[in-house]
Amino acid sequence: MTAGRILVVEDDATLGQSLQQRLVLEGYTVRWARSAAEADSALKGVAPDIILSDIRLPDGDGETIMRRHFERFGLVPVIFMTAYGDIDQAVRLVRDGAVDYVSKPFDLDELVETLHSISRRKSSSAQIGAAFAGSQAMRKIGATLLRAAEIDLPVLILGETGTGKEVAARYVHEAGPRKKLPFIPVNCGALPAELADSLLFGHERGSFTGATGVHRGFFEEADGGTLFLDEIGDLSPVLQVKLLRVLETREFRRLGGSETRKFAARLVCATNRDLGAMVAEGQFREDLWFRINVIACKLPPLRERQEELPSLLESFASAAAARLGHGRIVVDEAAYEAAKRHRWPGNIRELINRVDRAVALGDGKALFEADLFPEGLVQMPTDLGGSAGANATLSDVRNAAERAHIKAALARADGSAKEAAESLGVSRTTLWEKMRRLNIGPDDT
Ligand SMILES: Nc1ncnc2c1ncn2[C@@H]1O[C@H](COP(=O)(O)OP(=O)(O)OP(=O)(O)O)[C@@H](O)[C@H]1O
Numbered sequence: 131m132t133a134g135r136i137l138v139v140e141d142d143a144t145l146g147q148s149l150q151q152r153l154v155l156e157g158y159t160v161r162w163a164r165s166a167a168e169a170d171s172a173l174k175g176v177a178p179d180i181i182l183s184d185i186r187l188p189d190g191d192g193e194t195i196m197r198r199h200f201e202r203f204g205l206v207p208v209i210f211m212t213a214y215g216d217i218d219q220a221v222r223l224v225r226d227g228a229v230d231y232v233s234k235p236f237d238l239d240e241l242v243e244t245l246h247s248i249s250r251r252k253s254s255s256a257q258i259g260a261a262f263a264g265s266q267a268m269r270k271i272g273a274t275l276l277r278a279a280e281i282d283l284p285v286l287i288l289g290e291t292g293t294g295k296e297v298a299a300r301y302v303h304e305a306g307p308r309k310k311l312p313f314i315p316v317n318c319g320a321l322p323a324e325l326a327d328s329l330l331f332g333h334e335r336g337s338f339t340g341a342t343g344v345h346r347g348f349f350e351e352a353d354g355g356t357l358f359l360d361e362i363g364d365l366s367p368v369l370q371v372k373l374l375r376v377l378e379t380r381e382f383r384r385l386g387g388s389e390t391r392k393f394a395a396r397l398v399c400a401t402n403r404d405l406g407a408m409v410a411e412g413q414f415r416e417d418l419w420f421r422i423n424v425i426a427c428k429l430p431p432l433r434e435r436q437e438e439l440p441s442l443l444e445s446f447a448s449a450a451a452a453r454l455g456h457g458r459i460v461v462d463e464a465a466y467e468a469a470k471r472h473r474w475p476g477n478i479r480e481l482i483n484r485v486d487r488a489v490a491l492g493d494g495k496a497l498f499e500a501d502l503f504p505e506g507l508v509q510m511p512t513d514l515g516g517s518a519g520a521n522a523t524l525s526d527v528r529n530a531a532e533r534a535h536i537k538a539a540l541a542r543a544d545g546s547a548k549e550a551a552e553s554l555g556v557s558r559t560t561l562w563e564k565m566r567r568l569n570i571g572p573d574d575t
Pocket residue numbers: 260261262289290291292293294295296297298360402478479482
């Protein structure tokens with residue numbers, strides 16, 4: 131079995147050849163591209179597990195190669211080989227998603243060691259990494275998380291509900307050296323007050339009425355892996371104190387137990403609340419906030435990641451279609467446009483739910499605007515004559531909803547006004563009249 135596929139992009143024949151020989155000896159399948167054009171065509175074939183690239187090439191640069199590849203396949207470990215004058219650029223590239231850089235001349239043994247350690251941890255982190263590839267904002271966050279994965283410091287992930295905070299936490303775990311150890315997610319907002327201690331720290335037999343056996347808590351289950359404390363802003367004041375103590379001493383005891391146990395896991399926390407404001411209002415302990423807020427990273431809401439909508443819509447629609455045994459589902463253009471106008475208060479979770487429902491109740495072939503927004507698009511500021519939605523009158527909103535619904539019905543009926551009118555429960559004359567008033571032309575079908 132090969133140690134992995136490496137694409138080496140290097141125009142210097144001597145260096146390229148020695149890298150190729152050495153890496154083949156180390157068990158890698160190596161593709162050597164001598165120019166940006168060769169790298170581009172190599173990347174159209176089988177995606178490599180690692181890219182090792184020169185920054186300056188005769189016909190382009192490593193940065194463009196990296197960005198283009200990220201856009202297509204998501205984050206892939208990239209190591210740059212830089213000449214002395216390129217160090218600033220290399221540092222910037224590491225900030226934008228490259229894993230590392232080596233300055234020429236470099237020690238080949240050290241480079242091989244770095245490649246081995248990367249290749250040992252690829253696999254599942256690469257899959258989750260695809261979640262951080264769809265937009266510039268997410269690529270930046272993916273890059274921060276990748277670096278955070280290497281450093282053993284607490285990570286705090288912020289963002290509205292459904293933006294992918296747990297996905298981000300798993301990415302930190304999967305991309306780091308603890309990936310083979312447990313990942314334990316805990317929803318702090320759902321811990322029942324009377325059981326919270328026992329759930330978190332465990333209990334000994336007989337430590338309270340009903341404690342008939344020994345129980346290992348989440349802190350113990352996490353072992354040397356990752357403990358993910360979701361909704362940390364919902365932690366009660368009492369539990370905030372207890373958590374702070376564990377983080378300070380890195381020790382805890384089971385309820386009713388005398389043995390002190392080590393807390394060996396890495397901590398990742400998340401919240402959709404404004405912890406800074408909670409600290410200011412005395413609802414969250416400042417000392418605990420300092421402890422958990424070491425590397426912070428904020429996931430933008432879906433409405434600010436519009437470039438991701440086409441690929442997310444398509445992938446969720448295909449997944450739903452596959453589950454229901456449908457063939458390929460085409461996402462209608464108007465559905466994309468409507469998705470761009472929607473505010474997505476529930477973010478990606480809302481998108482998944484809407485697509486699942488739309489595919490289940492739709493015709494199994496296409497996903498239309500009205501399937502996605504059966505209630506009518508009430509949150510669509512740009513469809514309301516370009517004016518801000520907040521200023522729209524009720525009749526603007528009604529017209530926009532009617533327009534969307536009629537367009538979808540016409541599209542489903544392949545442009546047949548007769549069929550569309552039947553499905554809408556109105557006469558053909560009424561439909562024509564509405565189409566004229568709402569300015570729906572033949573191109574809208
Ligand atoms: N970039 C992404 N690509 C595909 N699916 C995603 C992505 N981000 C999140 N998801 C999916 O969206 C759903 C919500 O994600 P997740 O649970 O991570 O959000 P969250 O921010 O932790 O939500 P909450 O604040 O409610 O706990 C999950 O089903 C997750 O798999």
